Amino acid sequence: MEDKGKRTELGEVGEFGLIDIIKDTVTQRNESTIKGIGDDAAVIDAGDKYMVLSSDMLVEQIHFDLSYFPLKHLGYKSVAVNVSDIAAMNAIPKQITVSIAVSNRFSVEAIEELYVGIAHACEAYKVDLVGGDTTSSTAGLVISITAIGEVAKQEIVYRSTAQENDILCVTGDLGAAYLGLQMLKREKEVFMANPEMQPELKDYEYLMQRHLKPHARMDVIHELKDLKIVPTSMIDISDGLASELLHISKSSGLGLDVFTQELPINNETLNAAMELSLDPITCAINGGEDFELLFTIKQSDYDKIKNHPEITLIGHMTKAGEKSNLVMKSGTAVPLTAQGWKHF
Amino acid sequence: MEDKGKRTELGEVGEFGLIDIIKDTVTQRNESTIKGIGDDAAVIDAGDKYMVLSSDMLVEQIHFDLSYFPLKHLGYKSVAVNVSDIAAMNAIPKQITVSIAVSNRFSVEAIEELYVGIAHACEAYKVDLVGGDTTSSTAGLVISITAIGEVAKQEIVYRSTAQENDILCVTGDLGAAYLGLQMLKREKEVFMANPEMQPELKDYEYLMQRHLKPHARMDVIHELKDLKIVPTSMIDISDGLASELLHISKSSGLGLDVFTQELPINNETLNAAMELSLDPITCAINGGEDFELLFTIKQSDYDKIKNHPEITLIGHMTKAGEKSNLVMKSGTAVPLTAQGWKHF
Numbered sequence: 001m002e003d004k005g006k007r008t009e010l011g012e013v014g015e016f017g018l019i020d021i022i023k024d025t026v027t028q029r030n031e032s033t034i035k036g037i038g039d040d041a042a043v044i045d046a047g048d049k050y051m052v053l054s055s056d057m058l059v060e061q062i063h064f065d066l067s068y069f070p071l072k073h074l075g076y077k078s079v080a081v082n083v084s085d086i087a088a089m090n091a092i093p094k095q096i097t098v099s100i101a102v103s104n105r106f107s108v109e110a111i112e113e114l115y116v117g118i119a120h121a122c123e124a125y126k127v128d129l130v131g132g133d134t135t136s137s138t139a140g141l142v143i144s145i146t147a148i149g150e151v152a153k154q155e156i157v158y159r160s161t162a163q164e165n166d167i168l169c170v171t172g173d174l175g176a177a178y179l180g181l182q183m184l185k186r187e188k189e190v191f192m193a194n195p196e197m198q199p200e201l202k203d204y205e206y207l208m209q210r211h212l213k214p215h216a217r218m219d220v221i222h223e224l225k226d227l228k229i230v231p232t233s234m235i236d237i238s239d240g241l242a243s244e245l246l247h248i249s250k251s252s253g254l255g256l257d258v259f260t261q262e263l264p265i266n267n268e269t270l271n272a273a274m275e276l277s278l279d280p281i282t283c284a285i286n287g288g289e290d291f292e293l294l295f296t297i298k299q300s301d302y303d304k305i306k307n308h309p310e311i312t313l314i315g316h317m318t319k320a321g322e323k324s325n326l327v328m329k330s331g332t333a334v335p336l337t338a339q340g341w342k343h344f
Numbered sequence: 345m346e347d348k349g350k351r352t353e354l355g356e357v358g359e360f361g362l363i364d365i366i367k368d369t370v371t372q373r374n375e376s377t378i379k380g381i382g383d384d385a386a387v388i389d390a391g392d393k394y395m396v397l398s399s400d401m402l403v404e405q406i407h408f409d410l411s412y413f414p415l416k417h418l419g420y421k422s423v424a425v426n427v428s429d430i431a432a433m434n435a436i437p438k439q440i441t442v443s444i445a446v447s448n449r450f451s452v453e454a455i456e457e458l459y460v461g462i463a464h465a466c467e468a469y470k471v472d473l474v475g476g477d478t479t480s481s482t483a484g485l486v487i488s489i490t491a492i493g494e495v496a497k498q499e500i501v502y503r504s505t506a507q508e509n510d511i512l513c514v515t516g517d518l519g520a521a522y523l524g525l526q527m528l529k530r531e532k533e534v535f536m537a538n539p540e541m542q543p544e545l546k547d548y549e550y551l552m553q554r555h556l557k558p559h560a561r562m563d564v565i566h567e568l569k570d571l572k573i574v575p576t577s578m579i580d581i582s583d584g585l586a587s588e589l590l591h592i593s594k595s596s597g598l599g600l601d602v603f604t605q606e607l608p609i610n611n612e613t614l615n616a617a618m619e620l621s622l623d624p625i626t627c628a629i630n631g632g633e634d635f636e637l638l639f640t641i642k643q644s645d646y647d648k649i650k651n652h653p654e655i656t657l658i659g660h661m662t663k664a665g666e667k668s669n670l671v672m673k674s675g676t677a678v679p680l681t682a683q684g685w686k687h688f
Contacts, residue, residue: 008452010480018478021452025459026466026473030438032494033472042474044439044492046390055441055490057477062445094374095388097399099488101406108352108365115369122370128377129370130386133401134362136354139483144443146399146490148388150376 038251039158040088040236041149050156052149054085060140068184071110073212074143075117076124081238082147083125083216084291088236089158090221091151095130096122099144101137114143125218155230157295160251162233166296168256168315169231169305171217173264174241175280178287179272180204180211186276206268214291220310221293227304231295240288242336246324248294249336255322258315258336261329285326285336382595383502384432384580385493394500396493398429404484412528415454417556418487419461420468425582426491427469427560428635432580433502434565435495439474440466443488445481458487469562499574501639504595506577510640512600512659513575513649515561517608518585519624522631523616524548524555530620550612558635564654565637571648575639584632586680590668592638593680599666602659602680605673629670629680 010018023037034050035043041054058064058078066074079096086093098118102111122129127147183204190197201208216236224231233252235244241263249256263284273280296317297305305311315327325333354362367381378394379387385398402408402422410418423440430437442462446455466473471491527548534541545552560580568575577596579588585607593600607628617624640661641649649655659671669677 006453010446010448010450010452010455013452015478018452018455021456022459022478025456025463027463028472028474029467029470030472032438033474036472036474037476042439042441044395044474046395047392049391051388051390051395053439053441053475053490053492055443055476055488057443057445057479057486057488059445059479059481059486061482062480094376095386095397097386097397097490099399099401101401101403101486102354104354106354108354108357108362109350111354111362112365112369115366119369119371123373126373128372128374128380130372130377130380130388131397132381132399133488134359134366135401135403136406137403137483137486138405139481142401142403142445142481142486142488144399144401144477144486144488146397146441148397 035158040085041091043089043156046150050091050151050153052086052089052091052151053146054082055144055146056082056085057142057144059142066141068188069212071113072117075114076121076213078143078145079118079121079125079127080214080216080291082145083127083218084236084238086147086149087216087218087221088234088293089149089151090155090231090234091149092221093125093127093147093149093218095128095148097132097146098129099133101135101142103137103139106141125216157231157234159233159235159248162248162252162254162296162317163298164254164317164319165299166232166317167299167302167313168258168294168296168317169311170237170241170264170292170294170314171220171310172290172292173266173269174237174290174292175273175283175287176207176210176266176269177214177289178283179269179276180207180209182276183207183272184211204268204272206266207272211289214289216291217293229297229301229304231297234293234295237290237292237294238288240286241294242285244294245336248296249324252317253320255318255320256315256324257318257327257333258325259327262312262314264312379502384429385435387433387500390494394495394497396430396433396435396495397490398426399488399490400426400429401486401488403486410485412532413556415457416461419458420465420557422487422489423462423465423469423471424558424560424635426489427471427562428580428582430491430493431560431562431565432578432637433493433495434499434575434578435493436565437469437471437491437493439472439492441476441490442473443477445479445486447481447483450485469560501575501578503577503579503592506592506596506598506640506661507642508598508661508663509643510576510661511643511646511657512602512638512640512661513655514581514585514608514636514638514658515564515654516634516636517610517613518581518634518636519617519627519631520551520554520610520613521558521633522627523613523620524551524553526620527551527616528555548612548616550610551616555633558633560635561637573641573645573648575641578637578639581634581636581638582632584630585638586629588638589680592640593668596661597664599662599664600659600668601662601671601677602669603671606656606658608656
């Protein structure tokens with residue numbers, strides 16, 4: 001079934017390497033294709049506006065563990081994750097398609113739960129579920145969602161268009177989703193060892209919710225429009241802040257400095273990190289799945305945004321040829337490295 | 345993880361039953377959503393034209409067996425299947441996203457093969473691969489594709505708009521893909537029993553190709569436009585002619601008569617059916633995966649189409665309240681029943 005010659009393991013190239021290989025097979029031939037692979041969403045010319053298009057796939061045991069992930073939350077999260085990609089283009093989501101593969105281990109009622117969660121997210125983000133596919137699976141549950149959004153042509157935002165001296169901004173706080181997951185995993189282990197033990201999660205409700213029911217930051221997208229700010233670049237934080245910073249830096253061809261003491265970290269995140277003997281800064285930088293927005297603005301937009309409770313200024317873009325640095329409280333600069341997802 | 349109350353097995357409701365349950369969770373709230381679940385593709389108002397959107401998911405061991413399905417062909421077929429849905433709306437495909445889940449049983453070279461096949465199909469159908477997702481899988485390969493197409497508003501065609509006395513037309517021939525699959529399965533069994541045996545497939549190359557590398561009938565869509573024919577209804581034949589006829593009949597609220605002696609069946613299909621002791625008419629009606637188009641035209645368009653080598657007139661729509669009948673050579677009418685896919 002496979003190649004007879006050379007065999008390279010997927011683990012050797014990783015997800016980003018595989019995407020580069022896929023990119024090399026691609027030719028764009030339609031004028032309406034404005035942007036293909038390489039941003040949070042593809043951009044299609046629809047006449048007087050752009051449509052943006054993003055697809056994500058969630059696989060049981062890779063992206064979620066149903067022993068602690070309620071199906072209703074999973075449905076909600078699947079939509080939120082895609083809406084977040086649409087938000088990252090500064091676009092407004094409008095439609096989604098949902099395809100699922102399910103084994104007969106799932107009941108009809110379980111699948112209904114999943115779709116009730118999807119419907120809740122559709123309501124929250126004002127999105128219509130317009131199609132998809134349902135099929136059986138030999139193993140677990142696979143959910144594939146495609147979201148479509150629209151945006152005025154002059155308001156589209158890419159990750160590759162940050163300018164020197166632009167201010168780096170992040171919404172909400174970081175690291176909480178990762179620590180929520182760690183807490184859930186710990187409680188699962190405790191439960192497996194002793195099913196009589198009650199889970200001790202009441203101190204970490206915010207963290208749980210960040211992992212189980214993340215929000216796409218459409219609120220911020222609407223507020224930026226109200227403030228008449230068009231970010232100069234934007235990306236959503238799905239793989240971790242470090243990874244996304246490097247995407248902006250690399251695709252914009254600039255360096256950047258981010259200051260660790262400016263990173264927004266919730267108190268629950270700090271407490272959980274301490275309890276688990278993890279470094280909260282590392283969790284904030286490499287945690288992933290926060291689904292916050294990372295964006296750059298012109299210095300001239302600083303006054304409009306400086307006191308916004310949901311937006312934190314964490315650094316700025318530097319010159320082409322400069323590194324991407326994490327600047328410690330001591331002033332020491334450490335070059336950023338991305339962990340990203342290493343599923344393979 | 346699942347419901348604590350009633351448990352209904354997926355097999356009890358089947359795929360169409362599950363889709364009905366999903367539909368009940370859906371609310372449409374955006375004006376740009378012209379058509380949601382219930383046709384070959386969703387329809388979105390993009391200003392001066394419509395965009396159509398369709399998603400399909402292909403799962404290893406459910407939809408394909410890699411022991412006889414080359415990955416390059418699989419890539420091609422995955423795209424063709426989606427393009428066929430776009431064709432069924434009388435639209436022109438423009439972009440696709442491809443999401444895959446793969447286990448580490450696959451090499452990088454194997455995934456490249458898959459994407460080379462996808463690239464071939466993109467070239468054949470003039471479609472751009474603009475995005476998607478890549479993730480790992482605990483089990484086999486899952487491919488999820490979303491296709492986008494566009495169509496002038498006055499040329500969109502639904503499955504629900506056939507009119508009384510309209511002529512039923514089908515493209516190409518029927519049953520070949522199903523018999524191709526049966527032949528491949530038989531040869532696999534022979535090979536498993538005795539790996540020294542050479543496969544005897546040379547008499548059935550057309551059938552193999554129909555299963556392994558189906559074509560979406562964009563050629564017919566372009567010809568219909570040239571002939572200035574807008575079908576009154578249309579659907580692609582993925583689940584089998586009977587199933588698709590019932591979709592047109594039910595959604596248009598009319599009966600129909602289809603004449604078995606008019607069904608286009610290739611000689612190889614007839615020979616293979618004989619060799620496997622199968623009824624060729626049953627194969628043509630319930631076989632599935634032909635990816636031909638089934639459509640209706642006004643009687644006044646009959647002259648434009650009657651001698652077209654790739655289009656066969658197989659029957660006509662009858663009144664509301666009439667049954668959907670298969671009319672035998674003897675004149676006996678048998679009510680149609682659909683098998684469709686029973687994956688669960």
